[in-house]
Amino acid sequence: MFSPPMTGANRTLQLLQHVREREARLLELERRFSSDAAHELRTPLAGLRARIEVALADPDGSDPWQTLREALVDADRLQAIVDDLLLLDRLDRGEPRSEERVDLPDLVRSALNGSVMRVPVSTAIRPGTVMGDHPLLVRLLSNLISNAQRHAETRVTIVVQVRNGQAVVEVRDDGTGIPPEDRERVFARFARLDPARSRDSGGTGLGLSIARQIAIAHRGSLSLEEPPGGRGARMVLRLPLAAEEPEISH
Known part of the structure; x- marks a missing residue:
């Protein structure tokens, strides 16, 4: 069947249609995100x-110090959500960030030092260097470690390899794992495959979204891939290796 050639006007209309569809998708994502943020x-x-209303209604029957401690927990959670939302906003807008040489073993040590350990962590780390914002990369890896610690049964494993011009960082746990059809959903903002689990464990529901956005900002990627043996979860971070520093001649 003969198809008439596409004219310049038709190409322009098609382009405008694509732009409108993209804007509609972005508006829907923004609307959904705003709704979820308000709920959280x-x-x-x-x-x-x-807590405050109960204490005011029965001042003699409540422990004021306990009320204050519980109120502080709620205030801390509010602060954590707001801080994460502001960080995501900065990442979305592509704000300038520092660019320095980041040593991979040092990056893993920094992330481990700032993480709460519920189960042991084993590591297998090859030396290598990437370029990026050190605090942001520590935050990325800390989020992955915290997520693995929440879901592991007995152990978390961190493997760092260097291949094909990339640093490949894997964070694995031996928990129940994530079904293949849900592996992309875990990176959605405020995503909860188990509605009660993240809130009960103190998470904001933004940790993996932040981790992926940091990876993208560093020209890298973050994905949830099939774990060895099919058990648990395996987060895989890929970042471009830094160019070798030129030797300084004397």
Whole structure:
């Protein structure tokens, strides 16, 4: 069947249609994100209000110090969510960041030092260097370690390899794992495959979203891939290796 050649006007209309569809998708994502953010902020705010109202209604029957401690937990959760939202906003807008040589073994040590360990961590780390913002990369890896610690049964494993011009960092756990059809969903903002699990464990629901955005900002990628033996979860971070520093002649 003969198809008439596409004219310049048709190409322009097609381009405009693609732009409109893209804008509609972005608006829907923004609307959904705003709705989810409002819901997540409302939960600790409601808890904070309820504790204060109970204490005011029965001042003799409540322990003021316990009320303050519980209120502080809710306030800390609110602060964590707001801080994560602001970081995501900066990453989305592509704000300038520092660019320095980051040693991979040092990066893993920094992330481990700042993480709470519920189960042991084993490491197999090859030396290598990437370019990037050291604090942001520590945050990325810390988020992956914290996520693995929450879901591991007995152990977390960190493997760092260098191949094909990339640093490949794997963070594995031996928990129940994630079904293949849900492996992309875990990176959505405020995603909860188990609605109660992240809130009960103190997470904001933004950790993996932040980790992926940091990876993208460093010209890298972050994915959830099939674990060895099919058990647990395996987060794989890929970052371009830094160019070798030129030798200084004397």
